[in-house]
Amino acid sequence: MPANRFNNFTNYGIGIGLRVPHYQHILSEKPTVSWFEIISENFMVDAGRPLHVLDQILEQYRVVQHGVAMYLGSTDGLNYEHLKKLKRLVRRTNTPWLSDHLCWGSVDGRYTHDLLPLPYTFAAATHVAQRIREVRDYLEVPILVENVSSYAEFHASEMTEWEFLSEVVEKADAGILLDVNNIYVSSQNHNFNPYDYLNHIPHDRVGQIHIAGHSKFEKYILDTHDHPVLDPVWKMYAHATKLTGATATLLEWDDRIPSFDEVHREALKAGKFCKDLANEPVAA
Amino acid sequence: MSRSPRKAAGPGQDLRAIQRAFATGIMRPLTSGHQMQSKWVDGKSARKAAATFIKPNDRLSSFDRLEIYNKQYWFRLLDSLYEDFPGLRALIGNDRFHKMSIAYLSKYPSRTFSLRDLGDRMEKFLAKEPKWMRPNPKLALELVRFEWAHIVAFDGEALAPLEIDALLDGGDPAKLRLAFQPYITFLACDYPVDDFIISVRRREEPRGEASNAVTERAQRKSTKKLKLPKPEKIFLAVHRSENSVYYKRLEPEAYLICSALRKGQTLQTACERAFRLRKGDANFGATLQTWFAQWASFGWFCAA
Numbered sequence: 001m002p003a004n005r006f007n008n009f010t011n012y013g014i015g016i017g018l019r020v021p022h023y024q025h026i027l028s029e030k031p032t033v034s035w036f037e038i039i040s041e042n043f044m045v046d047a048g049r050p051l052h053v054l055d056q057i058l059e060q061y062r063v064v065q066h067g068v069a070m071y072l073g074s075t076d077g078l079n080y081e082h083l084k085k086l087k088r089l090v091r092r093t094n095t096p097w098l099s100d101h102l103c104w105g106s107v108d109g110r111y112t113h114d115l116l117p118l119p120y121t122f123a124a125a126t127h128v129a130q131r132i133r134e135v136r137d138y139l140e141v142p143i144l145v146e147n148v149s150s151y152a153e154f155h156a157s158e159m160t161e162w163e164f165l166s167e168v169v170e171k172a173d174a175g176i177l178l179d180v181n182n183i184y185v186s187s188q189n190h191n192f193n194p195y196d197y198l199n200h201i202p203h204d205r206v207g208q209i210h211i212a213g214h215s216k217f218e219k220y221i222l223d224t225h226d227h228p229v230l231d232p233v234w235k236m237y238a239h240a241t242k243l244t245g246a247t248a249t250l251l252e253w254d255d256r257i258p259s260f261d262e263v264h265r266e267a268l269k270a271g272k273f274c275k276d277l278a279n280e281p282v283a284a
Numbered sequence: 285m286s287r288s289p290r291k292a293a294g295p296g297q298d299l300r301a302i303q304r305a306f307a308t309g310i311m312r313p314l315t316s317g318h319q320m321q322s323k324w325v326d327g328k329s330a331r332k333a334a335a336t337f338i339k340p341n342d343r344l345s346s347f348d349r350l351e352i353y354n355k356q357y358w359f360r361l362l363d364s365l366y367e368d369f370p371g372l373r374a375l376i377g378n379d380r381f382h383k384m385s386i387a388y389l390s391k392y393p394s395r396t397f398s399l400r401d402l403g404d405r406m407e408k409f410l411a412k413e414p415k416w417m418r419p420n421p422k423l424a425l426e427l428v429r430f431e432w433a434h435i436v437a438f439d440g441e442a443l444a445p446l447e448i449d450a451l452l453d454g455g456d457p458a459k460l461r462l463a464f465q466p467y468i469t470f471l472a473c474d475y476p477v478d479d480f481i482i483s484v485r486r487r488e489e490p491r492g493e494a495s496n497a498v499t500e501r502a503q504r505k506s507t508k509k510l511k512l513p514k515p516e517k518i519f520l521a522v523h524r525s526e527n528s529v530y531y532k533r534l535e536p537e538a539y540l541i542c543s544a545l546r547k548g549q550t551l552q553t554a555c556e557r558a559f560r561l562r563k564g565d566a567n568f569g570a571t572l573q574t575w576f577a578q579w580a581s582f583g584w585f586c587a588a
Binding site: 045049051052069075107110155190222 | 300344346348356357361438440441524527
């Protein structure tokens, strides 16, 4: 039974990010994996090996698309060439939902290729929500927005990040891809209690969760996705799943990628929390 | 009456103004020590400019916080060019390649969502700024063309291939025009760039997939000076077969035909010049047939 109306895929369980170093292992060994998350932009190409590999994956596995370049918070007009390619890919993968970040990354036609933070203003929330609605109408697939990790805050902000996320998804009537690691990273960088964040978002909109590792520097934490998940993040994940109910969860490991088996083992640790939830009442 | 010091004007609440200010800060090249520049684009203090829109915290100033993004931007984009142009890098050296890449990205910032397209104006840039290619400008330009052709061949558009019979069936060679797959590039080179690139790639280990965050500038291998290729006229088709990129050497007449067809000339016109060059070769007609059959078997032809 779905945990909430944005979480029709509770049974997806634990997924893994599809990454180039694992292609050969996955295609030859066909490991048992509930689903793979792909970075949409890596497959928004015209032809060639990326699509050839994807088609082979699709023969065996369920695939969910996760984007890094829709830039829902940009003030440039929506890029319909980009969306056209994205829609072509949505049709190819039959992704049950599509996620991208609550961020911006381009301005005046110049692309930074980064997930840049937004000022948490009511005007920005209205702007982003409108764009999410337009994107969803065009792509005809449910949209989840993911909270990003950040290293800067703006004087212009009028609310907390979790209030901003809530404002956006309520206005857009969109779901949330809750990145627990990103909340932890930002909480350390901006001195807030990450549990305040978890407790105050609309849990009935969380359709997917991300977990990942990060790197600590002297004065800040960087979201590097190059380590196993750290204990504070697992604790937050346990808390989050109690609030949201069992939710499709994805381990991100994007750099210094170890063997497939190691990544798989790390991801499956999340299953323990979901199993513990199985006998508990589902969140409303 | 004394006036209080005037506070630097910032972007205020306006989202677009904030994004422009942020992008201005992070897209400025780093210093030689990989730090954010102390001056803003207007020559004033970058610390004051950053403070107008970014909050400091108990550990980092506004400048420090913007600098994290400034570094991420440059490390990520420079890494991408580093991966895409190993041949040019080997030719001009890592240090000059690094400086050239900064100059290139400053002049031609990315304009698409994909890093794949980041180097699409490299040839144009180098043609306008040949100083980066000294003392081998011709070889450098050929390498750039070749490396861009590799990127196009890897994932460029493929149209439904046409069989040779379908191409020629009932067609008048004087009017017939044949089209090649968009992912193929034909090159005439004065150096054996294919051999050079293969040797460069062989000595470089593949690197990990980039994450969104780049922790530090990737360790650059101190590349021993490679033996530069001696001039040799070669003709190439950079193409794709079974989803792998191939560099196929062509005979001069084959290149002539392919490049003429690509320019939209008729089959007859394209072949006539080749026949003239092979005057006296009684078997050239058969050779031609073999070439066309082979190109068709590679799936090179598509509807015009």
